[in-house]
Each structure stands twice: as C-alpha cells, then as structure tokens.
Amino acid sequence: MHEEIAEQQADVTRLLLHHVQAPLAGAQYIRGILPVPAPAEAVRVVTGAEASDTPEQLTAYEVPLRADSDLLTAYGIVGILRTLLTRTRIYSSDSISTVMGMTLVSVDPTSVDPAACTPDDNALTILRCIAHPFTEERPDPRLRGFLFLDQDRLRLYLDTEDIPGVIGADVRPSGAVTALLAALPSLITEEERMTADATDPHCSCLVDLTHW
Known part of the structure; x- marks a missing residue:
C-alpha cells in the first residue's frame, strides 16, 4: 500500500x-x-x-x-x-x-x-x-517531490532502491547541472554526506550538493 x-x-x-x-x-x-x-x-x-x-x-x-x-x-x-x-x-x-x-x-x-x-x-x-509514453520501469532515483528554498537552492525529494525512506538533496540550479545529474544516483547514497533536517518532515535524511 x-x-x-x-x-x-x-x-x-x-x-x-x-x-x-x-x-x-x-x-x-x-x-x-x-x-x-x-x-x-x-x-x-x-x-x-x-x-x-x-x-x-x-x-x-x-x-x-x-x-x-x-x-x-x-x-x-x-x-x-x-x-x-x-x-x-x-x-x-x-x-x-x-x-x-x-x-x-x-x-x-x-x-x-x-x-x-x-x-x-x-x-x-x-x-x-x-x-514520453508510459513505461512501467521505475526510474532510480525516483523523484517524489521538490521545493524551491531560495533563488538558487532547490530541494529534491528522491527515493532509491539502495536507501530506505525519502532522501532530500539540495542542489543549485545555476551549477553544473549536466555533471550533477550524471553523478546524482551515486552521490545521494554516500552515507558521509547524509545529515538530518529536523525542520523538514518530508525526508528521512538530507544531502547537501550545493557545493558539488
């Protein structure tokens, strides 16, 4: 369910x-x-x-x-x-x-x-x-949501088969977007990057990629 x-x-x-x-x-x-x-x-x-x-x-x-x-x-x-x-x-x-x-x-x-x-x-x-015809193949990571936090900070809400729960990932839209998208699946699974954000109930952990 x-x-x-x-x-x-x-x-x-x-x-x-x-x-x-x-x-x-x-x-x-x-x-x-x-x-x-x-x-x-x-x-x-x-x-x-x-x-x-x-x-x-x-x-x-x-x-x-x-x-x-x-x-x-x-x-x-x-x-x-x-x-x-x-x-x-x-x-x-x-x-x-x-x-x-x-x-x-x-x-x-x-x-x-x-x-x-x-x-x-x-x-x-x-x-x-x-x-973009429908496909039953699930993307990984899967985008569950997003939120604009300021003019150059976007929070992505993602889930992946490798990590339980929803991962929040903060990115800069003005940054190197192509390189970020290519590296994103591996970056969000690196435990040393994970922190908690007690103010955000929508994710179980947070990864800050704004300086990546």
Whole structure:
C-alpha cells in the first residue's frame, strides 16, 4: 500500500512539473510538491507567485491521494487547486497549520467542485503521451517531490532502491547541472554526506550538493 502511494506521489510530481513555469491558476505557480510521509496518503502542493521562494510567500495545500477506494489523479488535484486558488474560500481553524514556515491548508476533496480540464490541458496530455509514453520501469532515483528554498537552492525529494525512506538533496540550479545529474544516483547514497533536517518532515535524511 505504501509503494502505491509513493508511486502516485511520483506521478503527481512528474505530471505537474510544467507548472513551475506555466501558471496553475491566475498568477499562481507551483513552487513545490512535498511527499507526505507514510502512513498518511497525501501530497502537499506548494503554490505562490512566479519565483517566490520564501516561506511567507508560499502556501501548501495538503490533498489526500485516495477518495474512497480510488486514487486521485494529478489532473484531479489540478482541478481542486484551481478551484481553491480562483474562488474566495473561508477555512476552519482546524484545517490551517504550518509546515517548514509555510501556511498549510488541509483540503477535503469532497467539499470542492474541481475545475474542468482546459483544452490546453488535454493538448498537453496528448503531446506528453506521444513524446514520453508510459513505461512501467521505475526510474532510480525516483523523484517524489521538490521545493524551491531560495533563488538558487532547490530541494529534491528522491527515493532509491539502495536507501530506505525519502532522501532530500539540495542542489543549485545555476551549477553544473549536466555533471550533477550524471553523478546524482551515486552521490545521494554516500552515507558521509547524509545529515538530518529536523525542520523538514518530508525526508528521512538530507544531502547537501550545493557545493558539488
């Protein structure tokens, strides 16, 4: 059951990546997708204005990944978030908290009428399926989420068959990206690089690759 949710978190991340550059709704972009640790079956989608990267500028929406016995798809999550981001909504106090300094909103999907897919959404689905057809082969490491921490610090949430749990890896987008991507699978498994980050509940250990 845990692997099913882990795979769904990875799929949501993969399918929503383009909203880092393309608005999700209005002037709101996706600035992070956080894999909620087991046993919870949820994902946290972080939104904010373009290039926002400080906690006070961001809001995280925690969305359950299962409705009854069915898994909620990335497209369903987009529809829910578009409704929340474009309509005035009053939240109860017990649905608001904080995580990593950000406002965290717990979403009840049954109380939200999701926005319909747009023609551009459907066009992207067609193009993506042709350009990158689905494969059952699991990438290793697998991207479970990400978060922009500042203008030149991006945290990747990864898992690998060699290490239990989720690994947080901090990288510099302005760095030597090609070399980093080639070395990443081995770098994240080096135990001497691993530290803990008590402020981040989404990873079991952290690897700082910003100076690599």
